[in-house]
Amino acid sequence: MRPSFFHHLHPPTIPAAQARWRHTLSAGGTAVFLMLILGVTGVLEMFYYIPNPEEAALSVQTITYHVPFGGFIRNLHYWSAQLLLIVSAIHLLRVVFTAAYASPRRFNYLLGLGLFILAIMLDFTGYILRWDVDICWPLTTGTNLLKTIPFIGNFFFRIAVGGGEACETALLRLYTWHIFGLTIPLVIIGIWHAFRVRRDGGIAVPPPALRSDKARLPRNELVRREVLMLFIVGILLILLSTFVPAPIAPAMIGKPSPDAETRAPWFFLWVQQMLKWGDPFIFGVLIPFGILVILALIPYIFPKPADSDIGTWFPKSNRLAQIVVSIIALIVIMLTLMTFIP
Amino acid sequence: MKKLLTVASGLLLLTLLFLWWWNARAPKPIELIPTLTGQPEYCLTCHADVPEISPSHPTETFGCVSCHGGERLALDADLAHSTMRGGANPSDLSVVEASCGGSNCHSGSEADDRHHIQRVITSIQSTYAGAISNIRFTFGAQTDLSAHFGIHAVTDEQTQTGFTSLAKFDLFNESNPNIQKFGENCLTCHINATPREGDAYARQTGCSACHSVGNHTYTTAIPYTQCNACHNRGNYDLRTMTFTERTDQPTSRLADYYQPIAQFTQCEYTLDCIDCHTRSEVMGDGDIHANQKDIQYVQCKTCHGTLTELPLTKTLTDPNDIAFTLAFLNPIIDLKLGDTILITEKGEPLWNIRLLPDGTYEMIGKATRQYFTFRPVMGTACEQNPAEQESRYCHECHAVEH
Numbered sequence: 139m140r141p142s143f144f145h146h147l148h149p150p151t152i153p154a155a156q157a158r159w160r161h162t163l164s165a166g167g168t169a170v171f172l173m174l175i176l177g178v179t180g181v182l183e184m185f186y187y188i189p190n191p192e193e194a195a196l197s198v199q200t201i202t203y204h205v206p207f208g209g210f211i212r213n214l215h216y217w218s219a220q221l222l223l224i225v226s227a228i229h230l231l232r233v234v235f236t237a238a239y240a241s242p243r244r245f246n247y248l249l250g251l252g253l254f255i256l257a258i259m260l261d262f263t264g265y266i267l268r269w270d271v272d273i274c275w276p277l278t279t280g281t282n283l284l285k286t287i288p289f290i291g292n293f294f295f296r297i298a299v300g301g302g303e304a305c306e307t308a309l310l311r312l313y314t315w316h317i318f319g320l321t322i323p324l325v326i327i328g329i330w331h332a333f334r335v336r337r338d339g340g341i342a343v344p345p346p347a348l349r350s351d352k353a354r355l356p357r358n359e360l361v362r363r364e365v366l367m368l369f370i371v372g373i374l375l376i377l378l379s380t381f382v383p384a385p386i387a388p389a390m391i392g393k394p395s396p397d398a399e400t401r402a403p404w405f406f407l408w409v410q411q412m413l414k415w416g417d418p419f420i421f422g423v424l425i426p427f428g429i430l431v432i433l434a435l436i437p438y439i440f441p442k443p444a445d446s447d448i449g450t451w452f453p454k455s456n457r458l459a460q461i462v463v464s465i466i467a468l469i470v471i472m473l474t475l476m477t478f479i480p
Numbered sequence: 481m482k483k484l485l486t487v488a489s490g491l492l493l494l495t496l497l498f499l500w501w502w503n504a505r506a507p508k509p510i511e512l513i514p515t516l517t518g519q520p521e522y523c524l525t526c527h528a529d530v531p532e533i534s535p536s537h538p539t540e541t542f543g544c545v546s547c548h549g550g551e552r553l554a555l556d557a558d559l560a561h562s563t564m565r566g567g568a569n570p571s572d573l574s575v576v577e578a579s580c581g582g583s584n585c586h587s588g589s590e591a592d593d594r595h596h597i598q599r600v601i602t603s604i605q606s607t608y609a610g611a612i613s614n615i616r617f618t619f620g621a622q623t624d625l626s627a628h629f630g631i632h633a634v635t636d637e638q639t640q641t642g643f644t645s646l647a648k649f650d651l652f653n654e655s656n657p658n659i660q661k662f663g664e665n666c667l668t669c670h671i672n673a674t675p676r677e678g679d680a681y682a683r684q685t686g687c688s689a690c691h692s693v694g695n696h697t698y699t700t701a702i703p704y705t706q707c708n709a710c711h712n713r714g715n716y717d718l719r720t721m722t723f724t725e726r727t728d729q730p731t732s733r734l735a736d737y738y739q740p741i742a743q744f745t746q747c748e749y750t751l752d753c754i755d756c757h758t759r760s761e762v763m764g765d766g767d768i769h770a771n772q773k774d775i776q777y778v779q780c781k782t783c784h785g786t787l788t789e790l791p792l793t794k795t796l797t798d799p800n801d802i803a804f805t806l807a808f809l810n811p812i813i814d815l816k817l818g819d820t821i822l823i824t825e826k827g828e829p830l831w832n833i834r835l836l837p838d839g840t841y842e843m844i845g846k847a848t849r850q851y852f853t854f855r856p857v858m859g860t861a862c863e864q865n866p867a868e869q870e871s872r873y874c875h876e877c878h879a880v881e882h
Contacts, residue, residue, distance in 0.1 A: 199553035203522070207503060362481050369488035376495045380502055388551050388563040 141357065147332075148360050149340050154353040156341045156449050157360060161236070164367040165229035166335075171368050172222040173328065175375070179215035180317075187267070189313035191306070194269035195389035202386060209383065216384030217375055219261050223405055226254045227467075234436065234463045237443035237456040238342035244437035246334040249327055251434055256324045258405060263316040265403045266308070270387035272399035274305040279413070280406065281308070286419035305393060341449065348446040401477070408473035429466055436463070509555060514543030521545045521552035523560070534698040536809065547579050571687035573601055573632070573672045580687060590638075593802060595766050600687065602636050603764025603775070606672035610771035612649050615666075619656040627770035631672045636768045643768035661721035668723075669710065683709045690762070700810045703847040704733070704752045712737060734880065743879035745780070752847040756783070758828040759806075780874040782824050783833060783841070785856040788866055793835055794827075795820045803831035812844045 155161065186205055188197040201208040230250065233239050239247040262280065266273050281304045284294040298315070299308040335341070343349060387399065402410040412421035440459045447453030452460060510524040523544040532539050537547070545552040547570050554560035566572035570579035576597055581587035588594025604610055607630030616622045616629070629649035636644055651663040668676040671689040675682070684692055691698045693706055714725040730736035733749040747756070754762065761776045769775045785791040796803060796819050806829065807815045813832055815821070822830040822841065833843045836853070843852045864873055 196553055199551065199559075203553060203555040204509060210499065210503065359481065362485055366481070366485055366488055369485070369492045373488075373492055373495045376492075376499055380499055383556075386554075386556075386559060388559065 145357055145361055148357040149336060151354040151356055152340055152360055153343045153349070153351070153449075154355050155349075155351040156343050157355050157363070159363070159367075161449075161451075162341070163228055163232050164364075165225050165232055167364050167367060168225045168371055169222060169229060170328070170332070171371060172218045172225060173324070175218045176215060176222065177321075179211050179218065180321075182211050183215060184317070189267070189310050191269060191309050191390075194267065194309055195387075198268055198270070198386065199389075202383075210379055213379035213382070213384050214375060215264075217378045217382070219257075219264060220404075221371075221375070222257050223261055226257055230254060230433075231463065231467065233342075234456075234459055236342065236449055236451055237447050237453050237459075238449060239437040239459075240342070240443045240448050240456075241437070243334075243338045243342060246331060246338055247437050248434060249331045249334060251430075253324060253327055253331060255430070256320055256327065260316060260320045260324065261405060262403060263312045263320065266312050267316060268386065269309055269390055271390050271394040272385065272387040274390060274394045275398060275400040276402045276406075277304045277308065279400075279402065279410070283418055283422040286417075287423055288419075305390070343449040344446050404474070407477045408470045411473040411477045432462065432466070512539070512543050514539075514546065515541050517543060517546055519545075519552060522555060523548075523550070523552070525555060526557065530696050533696055537698070549575075549579070566686070569684055569686060569688050569692075571692075572685045573606060576600075576686050590766055593805075596687075596763070598636075599760075599764040599766045601632075601634055601672070602766060602768045604769055604772050605689075605762070605764065606670055607631060607634060607646055607768065608649075608667065608670045608673070609646055609768070610773075611666065613770060615659055615662045616654075619658045621654060621656060621659055625770065627768065630768075631667060631670055634768065636766070639767055640765075641767045641769055641774070643770065646768060658721055665722050666716060683713075700806070701812070701847045702752070702754050707753045743875040745875060745878045746880055749880075751852075752845060754846050755832065755843070758824055758826075758830070760826065760828060777826065778824060779869070779871045780878075781857070781869050781871075783822060783830065783843075784854070785858055786866060786869050787857055787860075787862055787864065790856050790858055791841075792823045792825065793820045794823045794829065801829070803829040806831050810846055812846060812849050 183201060186197055186201045186208065188194055201212050203209060233247065233250065266277050281295060281299050284298060285291045287294060298311070300311045301307060401407065409422055409426055412425060415421055436459050441456065443453060444455040447455045507525060509522045510528060511520050511522060512524050513520050521543050527544070544550070549563050549565035549570065551560050551563055564570070565575040565579050577587060581597055583589070583594070586594060586596040587598065600606055609627035609630050612629045613622065613625055613627050617625050622628060627643055627646055630646035631649060633648040634646050649663070649667070651660060654660055654663060667673055671685050675685065683689055689710070690702055690706060691700070693699055693703065708730065712730055714723055716723045728736070734744060737744070756778050757776070758778060761778060765775065781791070783791055796815065796817055799817060803821055804815055807813055813834070815831060820835040822833040824830065832846050833841050836842055840853050840855045843854065844850070845852070
């Protein structure tokens with residue numbers, strides 16, 4: 139049988155050892171699936187969403203309560219976005235912990251990191267598009283961080299927010315960033331990332347001579363596994379979206395009162411925790427940026443993993459990268475948890 | 481693997497069916513587009529059984545949100561209620577301007593008689609200015625009885641009484657222990673103060689304190705029981721500066737009134753309070769007053785006259801006369817052009833009292849719709865000294881003993 143379009147997206151065969159769920163954790167595939175859901179549900183939301191400060195929150199309420207299945211679609215969009223960040227982080231950890239970033243995949247590692255950052259920015263702008271009372275202080279805090287960058291901070295702020303106060307003028311700009319400015323690069327880089335996976339020789343494996351398990355799987359089997367995962371994630375998403383509604387708050391009329399929500403969205407809580415400690419430029423910009431630089435440099439300045447170790451869990455030859463990334467992950471988790479301590 | 485896929489696709493299908501069923505069982509939203517706002521609201525989805533608040537505020541015109549606030553589109557109770565003004569009472573004086581105000585509603589001009597909110601917030605009913613100044617004067621904190629403080633700060637830029645503002649009475653600035661006790665125990669009265677806890681103190685604030693007679697019903701036909709929610713709920717003890725809440729349920733208007741030494745004539749415990757006391761007395765006249773006695777002025781003679789004078793009357797010749805508006809709001813009497821009604825010395829209409837051709841008067845109870853007739857004092861055998869015509873002198877002979 140001639141392979142279908144979807145089968146054709148996959149290599150004819152892949153190494154069985156690296157096709158196991160316990161190797162990939164299905165993170166990359168799930169991320170693609172979540173992005174597809176986000177695209178479809180996002181377009182559906184665009185039919186009703188009004189990017190106008192007076193009407194935005196009301197249009198979100200219309201979507202949530204009055205459009206048939208609108209609340210479900212919005213919940214699906216929300217939960218897919220949150221899961222996407224988690225799945226992307228897991229994917230990043232998997233790549234580091236299995237030494238899959240090694241050459242020739244160094245550049246694709248950077249593309250992946252770029253996708254992760256885009257996903258975070260998309261999640262933040264999406265959160266802001268609610269334009270209800272709970273988004274104003276996090277938006278103000280977040281965008282004011284840009285201003286703390288010496289020399290070019292104000293320029294960045296104007297690019298991100300436009301002129302004026304964030305809570306008053308930023309909606310249309312952030313909407314455009316969300317729908318076009320971030321999504322289009324995400325799609326392009328996403329396709330590039332997938333293309334590079336194939337171009338770099340498929341999933342990371344040791345060279346043929348060093349492989350202990352030489353078995354290979356046909357792509358039909360791979361697609362079946364992917365579809366199974368897609369069904370499982372789909373069921374989980376449907377249940378989550380049915381029972382756990384996405385956050386919503388009263389429409390913002392003027393500036394919200396000081397007792398409105400001041401907590402950042404969950405994925406920025408770790409930065410918010412550091413902001414309590416002092417200079418916003420150091421803790422809010424420099425340290426997060428430094429972490430990003432360290433992550434980006436892993437394939438370039440850390441010891442090169444042994445060829446036989448590529449595609450195996452926790453190999454000795456890239457121990458340093460594992461330790462550094464683990465420490466970063468633990469710090470981020472700890473800082474996040476610290477924000478829940480009164 | 482194929483088996484697993486079959487099971488998973490079956491489960492996915494089941495989940496989708498479940499989702500369909502879950503959505504189908506949600507209540508169907510009930511939309512209301514009030515003509516005043518033109519904006520859809522969905523409060524009736526849950527609150528379809530709430531009665532219309534008054535014929536003057538038809539639901540199809542006002543809806544719910546223009547008074548109550550709230551998130552009009554939300555179908556989740558928590559979100560929908562989160563921005564309601566004044567909780568369940570949008571007439572609380574802290575939010576009344578947003579809920580009931582507006583130049584075409586209740587914060588319009590005095591000339592249009594639409595300055596209701598200004599009247600209420602400056603009235604003794606909400607400032608408590610008289611009691612505060614009396615207590616401060618008594619215990620040496622001020623040298624005269626003029627009003628300086630209210631329960632809340634209030635201003636009157638077009639004052640007719642000389643009082644342009646009252647500052648908020650702040651216990652922090654008072655040193656006398658009696659004033660302290662007064663502040664702690666006696667400031668929970670009056671419609672601008674948060675009520676004390678406990679059933680005996682159950683009352684509402686703002687407009688609702690008087691006009692809401694329960695179950696989302698507003699009226700100008702306010703029965704005496706509504707007044708008694710505040711005015712007959714216990715007694716204060718000036719020696720200890722405490723308030724003793726009454727524990728019984730009053731049954732006899734004459735015997736169960738809270739001030740045992742007070743004397744009452746028959747009309748005072750037969751009629752409703754609003755049958756005699758006028759709008760400006762009860763709701764204020766828009767000016768800050770120093771004391772209750774400065775605003776309360778209706779006497780027995782207002783309706784009954786004296787031996788030498790008949791009560792003041794006015795023949796209705798203007799179809800826009802306020803008397804017609806008031807009779808329209810509480811349609812107990814068919815007032816017509818040419819009718820002669822009683823008026824007070826300040827010119828306020830006693831629109832439920834009409835002169836009959838034989839020189840007597842008919843009166844219809846504003847809350848009870850009871851029909852009464854009475855005659856003037858002039859021409860009777862009343863032996864009262866013409867110079868002593870205040871009500872307390874009438875009580876000498878006409879009080880009913882119990």
